[in-house]
Amino acid sequence: QSALTQPASVSGSPGQSITISCTGTSSDVGGYNYVSWYQLHPGKAPKLMIYDVSNRPSGVSNRFSGSKSGNTASLTISGLQAEDEADYYCSSYSSSTTLDVIFGGGTRLTVL
């Protein structure tokens, strides 16, 4: 089964908002509310930013928000800051027989 589909890169200026999409199928993103988003900075452990489509863990800035429509989930970052520059991955539970958790291919966010 292929990875969830994310744009390879997005960019924005400080203070702007950006949205990263994550497209799957009815066997994963569309069928369950188990969509998560992770932030990866080089050399650091991944950080959970959103779980269950739209919930933020304690300590995550409210500038990060998640949503879902059909087979596509989205991560929106408002008020972009330099420290937001990182790789972002979505993931979802999958009812596929080959995978339990499926990740997206990752999106590199550049803050201009």
Place this chain on the structure above:
Amino acid sequence: QLQLVESGGGLVKPGGSLRLSCAASGFTFSDYYIGWIRQAPGKGLEWVSHISSRSFYTNYADSVKGRFTISRDNAKNSLYLQMNRLRAEDTAVYYCARDRGGNDPRRAFDIWGQGTMVTVSS
């Protein structure tokens, strides 16, 4: 402090074996599903395996099924990944990660280790 610390990575020849360990601290380890997730150089994240809190349930990605075995020792707050018949494509940083759902896995990993590098090369 909630923490996971992996160890056991290294260089191994194709066909060889390696055992990864993950030590947990700062939370009740036996209450949570725990998983292994890897990232090959220049590639994205890939779920490898996970295990239920009392080891009743395990699951594996097709790419490692039959070669890798996940296990845990709740008395030692430790998770393991026995990797056999290693291939070049298994080269990656291996992370252990806690599923935040406890005994009701949400497939959302809220605590991650720093990772341990596994290189499979002759």
